[in-house]
Amino acid sequence: MYEWLKKLILPWLRVEDSEPHPPAGHEPYERLRIERAAPGFLHLRMFEWRLYAAAWGFGVAAASAAMLSIDAQLLWLVIPLVLVAIGKAAVLYVTMRLDYEMRWYVITDRSLLIREGVWNVQEITLTFANAQNVRVTQGPLERWFGFSNVEIETAGGGSGDATGAGHRARLRGLENPQEIRSLILEILRTHRTAGLGDPDDLERSRAALIGSAVSQRSGGAMLSLPASVLQEVWSEARALRSAVQNNDTKASA
């Protein structure tokens, strides 16, 4: 039934089922994690749909009964009303399921890409260098259906709406929010700047890079060239000192 409806409605929606992909111009990435909404998210949407369908169905049934009680001739008006109500509920059902199916989040070591929406398809791209904070939220219904949302905010004011506009990217319907949160925080830790476009970002990141390169070297299994040469210099210096000392003692003797 759903597949049939989907086939019927999808061409009209003109929404392409795109596969999760990291932003172009980006590879190679060290990390690539693709997340989709949890089944609990679909269950919540279906719950919402049932509420909506029940309310709408009750309203339509009451209106139809009232109209028919006034005049049986009004049947020609009642039938299209019922059909429209059924059609609307069906479209809503399909779009709600599509919203679940076509929603994905891509987390790379540098950026986040969110795709969501059916009526209004939206793709949000942001780099973690600009992220300010990470938040995990959960409403009572969301708790019941066993999922949470992870929100990433970038700098700037204004209250964002539910679609994620306004300095806020929302990963809705995650079953493992803590895992995603710590993953993002770990990525954020590698970006040592405030994400406010500091002019000395470049210098600092460079310094950090060199520092990490040095620490990698000394800690790594491979003893690279500078260290071995340094050791040679050290031993040479020691030998030199002892040689000079020997000379000294012999000269004074």
Add this chain to the structure above:
Amino acid sequence: MIEDTDAHLVPVDAARVQAITTPDPQLLTLFIIYSVMATVAFPVVMLPMYFKYKTLRYRFDDDGVSVSYGLIWRRETYLTYARIQDIHVTRNIFERWLGIGTVKIQTASGSAAATESILGLTQYQAVRNYLYARMRGHRGVKAGAELPGGAGTQALTAGSDAQAVEALTGIRDELRAVRELLESQRAGGRSVAALATGAGDVGAATREVATPTPDARDV
């Protein structure tokens, strides 16, 4: 034309994006749809939208994007790529039918609304990728070879490594020469003259190091 050095592996056609100066004609259709939806307010809604469509100009240059429109009250917004916080690509159902999309750019501004919207783009994906490739932080901190500002850090550390090795090797050679000098001097009599001839044998570089060493001079 302009080679895009920022976008690696997946090439972003910078020339194609920078060639965009006006919205797609389908944007006018979109504006008409919006106006029709306003029913009685159609002329009121349509007129400013029509002028916006007519005067809308985009200019993508090397540092930022400029969006300007307006017939009587003109405005031009210039956004630097490096200040972009996040990019939203939105396509509502009308835009999808018309085959266009909107790229909304957010900077760290005080409002929740997009700082600037680039309306009526047929190449919304290309524009998104183009902007993304120029955003702060898209290259990551770890990818050393791709830091902005000329030489990559990979090259930078490699260069300083080579220099360090060169310097250290030099120091080692100098020290070795000093030791050899001292040892040969010890072997061939302990006179100051022997030191001088020994230094002459080893070379000028050795003397430079040997002279300031107090112990060597005391001999």
